[in-house]
Amino acid sequence: MPGTSVPRVVVVTRQTDYDALIARQGTRGQAEFFLQRRAQSIAPLEQGDRAFDEALATVLAGIPTEWRRARVDRADLDRFLFEPDDIVVAVGQDGLVANAAKYLSGQPVIGCNPDPKRYEGVLVRHPPDAVRLLIARTVRGAVTLEERVMVEAVLDDGQRLLALNEIFVGHASHQSARYTIEAADQSERQSSSGVVVTTGTGATGWGRSISLERHSAVPMPAPDEPAIAFFVREAWPSVTSGATLTEGRVEAEAALGVRSEMNAGGVVFGDGIESDRLDFAFGRHLAVRVATERLRLVG
Numbered sequence: 399m400p401g402t403s404v405p406r407v408v409v410v411t412r413q414t415d416y417d418a419l420i421a422r423q424g425t426r427g428q429a430e431f432f433l434q435r436r437a438q439s440i441a442p443l444e445q446g447d448r449a450f451d452e453a454l455a456t457v458l459a460g461i462p463t464e465w466r467r468a469r470v471d472r473a474d475l476d477r478f479l480f481e482p483d484d485i486v487v488a489v490g491q492d493g494l495v496a497n498a499a500k501y502l503s504g505q506p507v508i509g510c511n512p513d514p515k516r517y518e519g520v521l522v523r524h525p526p527d528a529v530r531l532l533i534a535r536t537v538r539g540a541v542t543l544e545e546r547v548m549v550e551a552v553l554d555d556g557q558r559l560l561a562l563n564e565i566f567v568g569h570a571s572h573q574s575a576r577y578t579i580e581a582a583d584q585s586e587r588q589s590s591s592g593v594v595v596t597t598g599t600g601a602t603g604w605g606r607s608i609s610l611e612r613h614s615a616v617p618m619p620a621p622d623e624p625a626i627a628f629f630v631r632e633a634w635p636s637v638t639s640g641a642t643l644t645e646g647r648v649e650a651e652a653a654l655g656v657r658s659e660m661n662a663g664g665v666v667f668g669d670g671i672e673s674d675r676l677d678f679a680f681g682r683h684l685a686v687r688v689a690t691e692r693l694r695l696v697g
Contacts, residue, residue, distance in 0.1 A: 405537050406466035406481060408505075409457060410488045410498045413471065416440075416447035446513055453512030453526040454489055460530030472497050476674055480505060485536050487529060488522060495521040496599070496669040499548065499562040499693040506543055508532050508696045520602050521695065532696060542697040546621045549597050550689035551666050557676050561668025562693055563600030565686055567656050567678065568592020570663045574634065577664075579643055580655030581628065586643040587659070591631035595654060595686045598623050599693075605629065616645050624650035624688045653687040 413421075419440075423429040430440045461467050470478045472490075475498060480486070486507045488494045495509050509522035510529055524532060535541045551559045551567070559565065568575035574589045596605030598621035608629045609618060619625040626648045633641035648654050656678075658664045664678030678684065 404464070404466055405533075406468065406484050407461045407533055408478075408480065408484045408486050409454070409467070409469045410475070410486060410490075410494060411450075411454065411469065411471055412490050412494055412497075413473075414443075414447045414450050416443040419443060446516060449513040449516075450489070453510065456526035457487055457489055457510055457529045460527075461533065475501050485533050487533070489526070490522065491517045492519065492521040493563075493670065495693070495695070496562040497671060499546075500560040500668060502693070503691070504694055506536050506541070506694045506696050508536070521599070524696075536696060544622065544695040544697050545692040546599050546695055547597050547619070547624055547626075548689040548691050548693060549595060549600075549626050549668075549686065550691075551595075551668070551676065551684055551686045553666075553676055553678075554683040559666055559668050559674075559676050560689055560691060561600075562597065563603050563669045564594050564596040564605055565666065565668050566592055566594055567666050567684060567686070568631075568664075569660060570665045570672075573663060575664065576639070576659040578657045578659065579630065580657075581643060581646050581648065582652075584643050585655075586640045587638060588630060588633050588641070588643075589636065589639040590633040590641075593628055593630050593654075593656060595626055595628045595648075597621070597626055597688075601627070612645075614645055616647055619647070626654075626686070626688060628654050628686070648687065650688050653685040656684045656686070658682045658684070 419429045423432050433440050484505045486505050489510045510524050511517050511519045511522040549561050549565050551565045575592045576589050578587050598619040601618040616627050630644040633644050635641040658678045661680050665675045666678050667675035
């Protein structure tokens with residue numbers, strides 16, 4: 399970062415729940431009527447929207463006027479061109495950092511929490527008024543950067559998908575996913591609700607939920623540990639499918655293999671972004687492993 403003549407700060411946001419509701423209903427009055435008919439109030443959504451607007455204004459005011467700046471919505475991340483020396487500020491919930499991570503190549507990320515009452519702040523740990531100092535220190539190289547492990551999914555035709563939290567392999571609908579899973583010199587044909595492969599960062603989210611629900615003994619990796627854990631959801635034992643190879647760890651340089659037996663509807667996506675996915679057609683082989691890329695999170 400030192401040596402960049404005119405730094406650029408890229409502010410990443412996503413549509414608030416209030417704005418999404420107005421976009422669907424057309425007007426505030428119609429939105430309020432819609433919620434009232436469902437015994438709900440529009441007030442909490444408005445409060446969240448105001449908190450976000452105030453946080454965003456504080457962040458933008460903290461960027462020096464002589465610096466370059468850009469703002470990108472989560473929905474446009476796959477079309478946005480990040481520059482190597484960018485400083486990225488994610489203003490929103492923790493998942494927004496994960497959404498941005500797959501499109502980065504080592505740029506430092508500052509997670510800003512606009513509403514601590516609503517968001518845990520695992521990845522968005524900084525208040526808006528701290529951003530001014532943090533971006534200045536980031537340019538000077540005077541911040542601590544946490545390198546968090548990411549996971550990759552690679553098809554046998556070379557198509558690749560990155561994620562910070564987890565990779566999902568399964569069917570696009572509620573139909574059963576059919577495949578053969580391969581891990582630690584074992585393999586098994588399965589019919590299930592899909593496979594979730596989580597990193598140490600994802601171990602605080604979907605992976606943690608699955609692990610707690612089934613009282614799993616699989617040790618979850620730490621965020622900086624080059625390992626991943628996998629969980630098969632609701633495996634169905636039958637005359638053609640088994641339910642024994644349903645969880646485990648995959649260490650660095652190893653891979654979890656999955657071969658599709660789905661004629662249609664097989665998908666692979668990361669961090670809950672279903673629109674950015676790989677088609678997992680019959681006969682395709684997928685390797686899921688620790689990625690070489692890391693998220694560089696400002697601590």
